[in-house]
Amino acid sequence: MSLKMIVTVKQVPDTHNIVGDAMKPDGTVNRAVLPTIFNPEDLNALEEALSIKETVGGSITVITMGPPKAVEVLKESLYRGADDVVLISDRKFAGADTLATSYALKCAIEKLGDYDLVLCGRQAIDGDTAQVGPQIAEKLGINQITGLVSVLAASKKSITIKRQVDDGFEIVRSKYPLLVTVNSTANEPRSPRAKRVMAYKNIDRKFCDESYVESYLGTDGAQPSPSILSHIREWNVESIGADALQCGLSGSPTKVKKVQNIVLTTSDVKQVPNTDVGISEFMRELMDEHIIG
Amino acid sequence: MDISKSVMVFIEHNGEKIAEVSLELISEATKLAQKLNVSVTAVAMGYNIQSDLEMLGHYGCKKVYYLNDKRLKHFSSIPYAKNVCDVVGRFKPQIVLFGATVMGRDIAPRVASQLKCGLTADCTELKIGEHQMGKKLYKDTLLQIRPAFGGNIIATIVSPESVPSMATVREGVMKLGVADHSKAVKIEKLSCKLPDEDFMTEVLDIIREEKSVDLKGAQIIVSAGMGASDEQALGLVKYLASTLGGVVGGSRPVVDSGVLAKDHQVGQTGVTVRPNLYIACGISGQIQHRAGMSDAKRIVAINSDPNAPIFSIAHYGIVGDVNNIIPKMIKAYKEKV
Ligand SMILES: Cc1cc2nc3c(=O)[nH]c(=O)nc-3n(C[C@H](O)[C@H](O)[C@H](O)COP(=O)(O)OP(=O)(O)OC[C@H]3O[C@@H](n4cnc5c(N)ncnc54)[C@H](O)[C@@H]3O)c2cc1C
Ligand SMILES: Cc1cc2nc3c(=O)[nH]c(=O)nc-3n(C[C@H](O)[C@H](O)[C@H](O)COP(=O)(O)OP(=O)(O)OC[C@H]3O[C@@H](n4cnc5c(N)ncnc54)[C@H](O)[C@@H]3O)c2cc1C
Numbered sequence: 001m002s003l004k005m006i007v008t009v010k011q012v013p014d015t016h017n018i019v020g021d022a023m024k025p026d027g028t029v030n031r032a033v034l035p036t037i038f039n040p041e042d043l044n045a046l047e048e049a050l051s052i053k054e055t056v057g058g059s060i061t062v063i064t065m066g067p068p069k070a071v072e073v074l075k076e077s078l079y080r081g082a083d084d085v086v087l088i089s090d091r092k093f094a095g096a097d098t099l100a101t102s103y104a105l106k107c108a109i110e111k112l113g114d115y116d117l118v119l120c121g122r123q124a125i126d127g128d129t130a131q132v133g134p135q136i137a138e139k140l141g142i143n144q145i146t147g148l149v150s151v152l153a154a155s156k157k158s159i160t161i162k163r164q165v166d167d168g169f170e171i172v173r174s175k176y177p178l179l180v181t182v183n184s185t186a187n188e189p190r191s192p193r194a195k196r197v198m199a200y201k202n203i204d205r206k207f208c209d210e211s212y213v214e215s216y217l218g219t220d221g222a223q224p225s226p227s228i229l230s231h232i233r234e235w236n237v238e239s240i241g242a243d244a245l246q247c248g249l250s251g252s253p254t255k256v257k258k259v260q261n262i263v264l265t266t267s268d269v270k271q272v273p274n275t276d277v278g279i280s281e282f283m284r285e286l287m288d289e290h291i292i293g
Numbered sequence: 294m295d296i297s298k299s300v301m302v303f304i305e306h307n308g309e310k311i312a313e314v315s316l317e318l319i320s321e322a323t324k325l326a327q328k329l330n331v332s333v334t335a336v337a338m339g340y341n342i343q344s345d346l347e348m349l350g351h352y353g354c355k356k357v358y359y360l361n362d363k364r365l366k367h368f369s370s371i372p373y374a375k376n377v378c379d380v381v382g383r384f385k386p387q388i389v390l391f392g393a394t395v396m397g398r399d400i401a402p403r404v405a406s407q408l409k410c411g412l413t414a415d416c417t418e419l420k421i422g423e424h425q426m427g428k429k430l431y432k433d434t435l436l437q438i439r440p441a442f443g444g445n446i447i448a449t450i451v452s453p454e455s456v457p458s459m460a461t462v463r464e465g466v467m468k469l470g471v472a473d474h475s476k477a478v479k480i481e482k483l484s485c486k487l488p489d490e491d492f493m494t495e496v497l498d499i500i501r502e503e504k505s506v507d508l509k510g511a512q513i514i515v516s517a518g519m520g521a522s523d524e525q526a527l528g529l530v531k532y533l534a535s536t537l538g539g540v541v542g543g544s545r546p547v548v549d550s551g552v553l554a555k556d557h558q559v560g561q562t563g564v565t566v567r568p569n570l571y572i573a574c575g576i577s578g579q580i581q582h583r584a585g586m587s588d589a590k591r592i593v594a595i596n597s598d599p600n601a602p603i604f605s606i607a608h609y610g611i612v613g614d615v616n617n618i619i620p621k622m623i624k625a626y627k628e629k630v
Contacts, residue, residue, distance in 0.1 A: 015442045102406060128441050129414035131402035134370070138406035143493035144370050146399045160497065165395045167307060171498035253411030253455040257424060257436065260447045269594075269604055274613035280625040282609065287629060291570050291591050292513065292537050 003058030003156060003176075004115045005049045008105055008136070009042035009077060011070040012126045021261045038073045041121030043080075043189040045182040048151065049119050050081045050190065056154050059083045061112060065093055065104050074232060078200040079192030084229055086112070090236035095249030098127070102135030104247055107240040109140060116176035117159070122147060122183050130181070137179035145172055146181045199228050300326045301386035301457070303377060304337035304349065304357065305396050308366060311345050313464055313509075314392035316352050320470035321419060321462070322390060323353030328421045329433055331387065334358065335478075336380045338373065340366035343480060350478030352470050357478055358384065362485040367496040368396055372487050374403035380483065381408060386457050388435050390419075393461035401461050411452025412459045413437035417466055424451045435460065440561075445580060465509045465565045504556045506540050508564045513539025513572075516559055516586075520575020520596060521615045522547045529619040530574050536623050542566065542586075544576050560585035574615045578603025595619070 013034030021030055049060045062077040064070050065088040074085035088108050096104065109115060118140070120133035130146075137144035145161050152171065153160040160173045164183055237244050245251060272282045286292045300322040305312040315335075322333045333353050337346055338360040346357050358380045365372060377400060381389060389404075391397035393415050405412035418438040424431045431453035437460050438449050452458045508514060515534040517527050522543075534541045543553040545560060559566055561584040571589035576582060578594070578601055586592070587606050594607035595618050604610045611618055 013442070015445060098402065098412065099406060099409065102402075126442055127414075129402075129412075130398050131405070131412060131414060134399060134402035135406040137370075138374070138403040144399070144403070145494060146370075147395055163395075166312075167504075168502040169500040170496060171500070173495045173497055174493055253409070253452045254413060254450050255424075255426070255452070256448050257451045258449040261445065269607050269610045272609050272611045274611055274618060274621075276621055276625075279611070279618065279621040280628070282611075283622060283625040284629060286570070286591070287626075292626070293630075 003052065003056050003117060003154075005052065005058055005060045005117045005119060006109055006112060006115050007042070007046050007049050007060060007062045007077070007082070007119045008132070009046065009062055009064050009073050009121070010039045010124045011036050011064065011066050011073045012039045012124055013037075015125050036069070036072070038076050039121055039124045041123055041182060041184050042073075043121075044184055044186050045119040045121045045180075046077055046080060046082065047187045047189040048148065048180075048182050049117075051187065052117070052151060052154050052159075053081075056156060058116075061086065063088060063105065063108055063112075065089070065096075065101065065108070071232060075200060075203065076192065078203070078229065079196045080190060081193065081196065085232055087232060087234045088236075088240065089234055090247075092237045092244050093248050095252060096247065097252035097254040098129055098131040098135055099253060100247055100249075100251035102132050102139055103251060104237075104240065104242055105132070105136050106139035107242040108235060109136070111235070111240050116178070118142075118177075118179040120179065120181045122181045133179060133181040140177070140179070142177045142179055143174050144179045144181070145174060148180045148182045149186050203229070203232055297385075298329070298331040299334040299355075299384070299386045300329070300331060300388045300390070301381065301384070302333070302335045302354070303389065303391045303397065303401070304335050304346070305392055305394060306337060306339045306342050306345065307368075308339065308342075311348070312392055312394060312396075313469070314394060314397075314462070316348070317464065317467040317469050318390045318392060318462060319349055319352040319354045321467040322388075323470065325388060325419060325421060325435070326353075329387065332356070334384065334386060336360075336377055338362070338365045338376055338485070346480055347478065348472070350476045351472040351474055353473075353476065354478045356481055358481050358483055360483050360485045364487075364489070364492055365485060367499075368399075369492055369494045369496075370399055370403060371491050371493060372485070374400040374407065375487055375491060376485060377404045378407045381457065387433075389457045389459045391459070391461045393463040397461050401459060405459055408457075409455075410457060410459050411450075411455035412461070413439060413450045413452070414461050415439050416460045416462050417447075419460065419462070424453045426453060434458070440584065463565060465567070505554045506542075506557055508540060508542055508557065508559065508566050511540045511566070512568050513537050513570045514542045514559070514566055514568045514586075514589075515539055515572045515574065516542035516544065516576060517547050517553070517574050518544040518576030518582075519546050520577075522550060522552060522575070526575065526615050526619075527552060529615065529623075533572070533574075533619050533623055536626060537570075539568075539570070542571075544582050573603050573607070574619065576603055577601050578606065 061084040123130035335357040391401040420436040435458040548558040561581040594603040
């Protein structure tokens with residue numbers, strides 16, 4: 001028996017390098033100012049899976065739920081060492097909150113069949129909730145350990161983990177099946193491997209030419225070697241056996257009522273002259289107002 | 294008051310004491326409950342922590358459901374989440390609040406998933422209001438206000454059809470009320486009926502790290518950014534802080550570089566502070582930093598770049614080199630006192 005691992009990854013807008021308003025006046029996301037990236041902590045989750053595979057052996061399947069464009073993060077995962085990848089894409093998933101997102105991912109994981117360890121990033125940088133991981137675990141009915149910062153020991157039966165908590169760390173152990181969420185401090189994600197980039201470059205290009213329902217793609221007609229994935233599987237609501245009512249907007253109890261862009265409020269900043277007198281008067285002012293004593 | 298309804302708070306206890314955020318949430322729940330004309334309840338679990346629960350009353354909690362079990366001494370996701378689900382299912386609060394701590398963020402999503410409820414993360418403000426959805430008007434709904442998209446937007450989230458509405462709130466965001474020692478809480482003991490098989494996580498060791506600084510409680514904070522992170526400038530920052538009777542904070546890259554410990558970090562992924570005086574030394578003022586300090590009563594920014602974003606939220610701005618300005622401040626202060 002070797003360890004079967006599933007990593008969930010999300011393509012996210014690069015919220016930390018925004019120029020302009022993140023939201024349009026109609027309340028939808030202003031994609032034009034937001035380039036998309038691999039959610040940073042999902043790279044840490046993938047890296048953790050890769051290093052567990054190196055020590056214990058096993059296989060890694062990466063799944064993402066998103067628009068067809070999200071195949072980019074799957075391709076990235078293949079470059080870095082994932083064995084298999086699955087795209088879950090359907091218009092019916094649109095508008096999902098964390099409950100509906102975790103439901104869809106749970107259905108996809110069950111469709112994949114047997115698994116020992118599910119690895120999620122701690123948090124996605126757009127929704128910023130950190131809720132999806134624990135909700136997948138609850139829906140699968142399995143144990144969870146959040147905030148993984150290192151794996152101290154892993155065997156084919158159980159795993160010992162150091163997790164970050166508010167006032168320090170805990171060393172905990174659990175048997176499989178288990179879901180973990182991985183912190184950014186856990187590791188330094190490896191770079192894509194040139195060989196793998198060569199092997200999988202085409203998988204995406206060909207994918208884009210296909211219709212977006214259930215496409216199976218070959219690599220350039222060449223005979224695929226057993227270690228090379230020949231196609232990216234794509235699943236929709238039906239193929240994962242999900243109840244459409246529990247997906248997307250209809251399966252989401254939370255609704256966004258209002259969205260506001262953060263605009264810097266230009267306060268009337270008092271310029272303090274950078275001179276002995278200027279600073280001396282300023283310190284006096286703070287003392288007079290009892291701000292400093 | 295409708296005593297069959299309540300605003301419930303999950304009480305976090307680390308085996309030694311109740312988390313500060315739980316008391317802050319009781320204070321906030323008291324305000325929400327007043328508007329809804331309902332009471333404040335709580336759910337707590339652990340082993341032999343009953344005496345610590347008394348103080349919940351001082352902040353306005355009327356009743357706490359308490360599960361005492363040796364197996365609950367250490368946190369474990371499944372048992373904690375199942376117990377909360379059980380209490381919520383039995384006593385049907387309208388609203389349930391959790392601290393957005395590691396523990397709160399671990400179990401709240403599990404509870405929401407099991408009960409199929411809406412859960413809003415990291416709220417910075419909670420209000421009671423109305424929500425119109427199609428033809429239906431939902432009154433007395435919890436309006437949950439939270440930053441998202443890396444702090445670039447503020448969203449108001451509602452879960453009008455979800456009973457209860459659930460939210461998490463970070464430590465330090467809600468104000469702690471004034472303790473009234475004449476008010477008492479009723480402790481209702483419940484038993485934990487979970488089978489041993491639910492306790493799937495073995496805790497092998499706990500490593501506590503004492504905080505080296507209490508930023509949250511500080512009235513004066515002098516913070517160092519990358520423009521004040523070399524030995525000389527950081528030394529000046531520390532000296533200014535001790536001279537004024539304050540503490541030292543820092544931006545994330547300064548903490549990441551290792552010259553300040555993690556609990557000195559101010560900002561979205563650090564501590565949210567509300568001091569009387571915040572002096573930002575060589576800090577550019579990116580959104581993630583501002584998220585943690587923009588509520589300070591007085592913000593002083595010292596930066597060599599007159600266009601640094603920090604100046605747009607500062608009350609006082611001094612343009613120039615920290616190495617030159619801080620000594621002038623220290624000198625001026627010492628001359629006056
Ligand atoms: C402004 C705004 C505010 C929001 N607030 C809330 C809220 O308070 N409550 C709520 O329930 N929803 C909220 N949402 C919706 C939420 O962002 C989406 O449900 C989103 O699909 C998942 O949540 P997240 O981005 O917070 O992910 P997180 O829960 O932070 O993600 C944790 C991990 O789960 C995995 N994961 C998450 N999404 C996917 C995916 N699509 N495919 C594969 N793996 C994934 C990844 O491993 C990721 O690292 C909000 C959305 C917006 C735009
Ligand atoms: C997910 C995420 C979370 C984050 N969370 C946080 C957080 O919690 N807290 C946080 O702080 N950051 C956080 N950041 C980082 C944040 O985006 C900024 O990178 C960071 O705040 C910048 O720190 P800084 O101002 O010290 O450095 P810089 O941006 O490099 O600014 C240095 C400033 O010093 C000035 N300067 C240089 N020399 C001098 C001198 N001699 N005298 C005076 N001024 C000088 C420069 O003009 C410049 O404005 C986060 C980022 C991400 C992506």
